[in-house]
Amino acid sequence: MSTTTTDVPSHGGHGEHEHNPYHQHHFTTMEQQFDTSKLGMWLFIVTEILLFGGLFVGFGLMQHRYPREFIEAHEHLKQLIGGHPFPLYGAVNTIVLLVSSWTMVMGVNAAQTNQKDKTVRYLVITILLACVFLVIKYVEYSHKFHDGLLPGKFYSHQAEDLIKGTYG
Numbered sequence: 001m002s003t004t005t006t007d008v009p010s011h012g013g014h015g016e017h018e019h020n021p022y023h024q025h026h027f028t029t030m031e032q033q034f035d036t037s038k039l040g041m042w043l044f045i046v047t048e049i050l051l052f053g054g055l056f057v058g059f060g061l062m063q064h065r066y067p068r069e070f071i072e073a074h075e076h077l078k079q080l081i082g083g084h085p086f087p088l089y090g091a092v093n094t095i096v097l098l099v100s101s102w103t104m105v106m107g108v109n110a111a112q113t114n115q116k117d118k119t120v121r122y123l124v125i126t127i128l129l130a131c132v133f134l135v136i137k138y139v140e141y142s143h144k145f146h147d148g149l150l151p152g153k154f155y156s157h158q159a160e161d162l163i164k165g166t167y168g
Helices: 030-065 067-075 089-112 116-146 160-164
Strands: none
Touching: 030 067, 089 116
16 A cells, blocks of 8 residues: 655635636646647547548539539629629628628727727627628528529529529
């Protein structure tokens, strides 16, 4: 039988937690905390690769199996404004999402540093950008809803080729 003794600090056994504000209480050492964080990030990256890899493989397989349908569906992505294609909705929405993500991060940072005016300002901007995003989505989808391009049992689109009897 061995007799091992452990020195327990008099301030409650939290070790270096008292000296390092970044050390979380449920980790024994900062090294363990860092290793756990690194492992967690690698697991996140691997699961993202698996998820999106599967989606891209499925997309490729379906596009290979149904090439004509993909070409026809591509035509529905073209929005016309004044008779001209306007494919910028996606680009504008991407910018809106990136800027709104930044304003949300800045709002959280302002809240953590007790800057109430900045917090409110950033959150209002974030909400306004969310409204811009929703308006763009409404414009994009309203035509599709009107044409009957709905999911599942609600699908009621009749292509011109189907009406003429020249398709499929």
